[in-house]
Amino acid sequence: MIFPKRMRAVVKTLAVIAALAMPLAIAITSSADARVGSGGSRGMRTWSAPPTTRTAPNVAQPMQRSITQPSMTNPAAGAAASKGGFFNRPGMGMLGGLAAGFLGAGLLGMLFGGGLFGGLGGLSSIVGLILQIGLIYLVVRLAMSWWQRRNAPAYASASAAPGPTPSQAPLASARSGFGFGLGGDSNDAPLEIKPDDYDAFERLLGEVNTAWSNQDIAKLHTLATPEMVSYFTADLNANKERGVVNTVSGVKLLQGDLAEAWREGPTDYATVALRYSLVDKTVEQATGKVVEGSDTPTEVTDVWTFTRRPGSGWELSAIQYA
Numbered sequence: 001m002i003f004p005k006r007m008r009a010v011v012k013t014l015a016v017i018a019a020l021a022m023p024l025a026i027a028i029t030s031s032a033d034a035r036v037g038s039g040g041s042r043g044m045r046t047w048s049a050p051p052t053t054r055t056a057p058n059v060a061q062p063m064q065r066s067i068t069q070p071s072m073t074n075p076a077a078g079a080a081a082s083k084g085g086f087f088n089r090p091g092m093g094m095l096g097g098l099a100a101g102f103l104g105a106g107l108l109g110m111l112f113g114g115g116l117f118g119g120l121g122g123l124s125s126i127v128g129l130i131l132q133i134g135l136i137y138l139v140v141r142l143a144m145s146w147w148q149r150r151n152a153p154a155y156a157s158a159s160a161a162p163g164p165t166p167s168q169a170p171l172a173s174a175r176s177g178f179g180f181g182l183g184g185d186s187n188d189a190p191l192e193i194k195p196d197d198y199d200a201f202e203r204l205l206g207e208v209n210t211a212w213s214n215q216d217i218a219k220l221h222t223l224a225t226p227e228m229v230s231y232f233t234a235d236l237n238a239n240k241e242r243g244v245v246n247t248v249s250g251v252k253l254l255q256g257d258l259a260e261a262w263r264e265g266p267t268d269y270a271t272v273a274l275r276y277s278l279v280d281k282t283v284e285q286a287t288g289k290v291v292e293g294s295d296t297p298t299e300v301t302d303v304w305t306f307t308r309r310p311g312s313g314w315e316l317s318a319i320q321y322a
Contacts, residue, residue, distance in 0.1 A: 239282075
């Protein structure tokens with residue numbers, strides 16, 4: 001198959017743009033994931049996406065790690081969450097992406113008449129191979145984005161039965177930043193979230209981040225479930241192995257609203273969307289040099305789930321990035 005020269009020029013231009021955008025995308029992802037890590041459990045709704053809200057209008061990321069197995073909640077939803085995209089297998093990372101790029105480059109070489117490894121003949125061909133890798137990266141990213149958008153509605157509705165969407169009221173006050181609503185589901189007892197509960201959620205947002213920055217595992221045990229503390233501990237240990245320390249300061253809630261609230265047996269659950277500002281930076285432990293983030297405040301949006309058992313207060317049980 002022979003492509004017109006103009007079409008080839010367009011393809012090469014797109015490939016160059018994709019190749020230039022790849023390092024930036026990797027840098028943004030690593031910086032965004034520096035703060036308190038995601039994961040946890042949401043009871044029977046662990047593998048179903050929480051409803052979107054005014055604060056978090058996009059579907060939250062699927063649970064990255066959890067002790068709750070998909071078979072314990074919704075097998076179909078768990079299977080959908082675990083499959084991922086064509087080149088979106090856990091642990092592939094950048095090397096896996098490059099391998100996929102080389103595979104795609106070889107296929108493009110066949111398409112342009114050069115054979116599977118025809119792009120390795122000379123300097124100009126090597127440049128062409130690099131452009132082909134950039135092009136396949138762009139195509140895969142577009143395909144993955146389309147696949148995620150296509151499956152987002154089904155994933156969001158993977159809970160046992162649809163229930164009424166919590167009412168999204170205006171912000172309660174400038175002090176709190178929380179809107180009020182009533183969450184419920186036809187299969188679970190409804191749960192009313194009161195102003196005192198919102199105050200507890202806001203307090204936990206600040207205290208969890210402070211304990212994380214201080215690497216205070218004992219304090220985290222009083223604020224979060226044992227599962228969440230195990231993830232925090234693993235992340236802190238990983239930072240120590242890298243010789244870095246992640247600190248979060250100046251946490252200020254800007255806006256928050258209820259996504260859903262329900263009761264499973266004696267245990268209460270509340271999932272809330274939180275938009276807040278913070279100073280998030282990672283420094284070398286030995287030199288104090290900033291390697292990620294900065295002293296400039298940034299805004300992030302997360303979806304936090306809190307749980308409460310009889311005779312105890314709320315504690316953090318899950319975090320999902322929005």
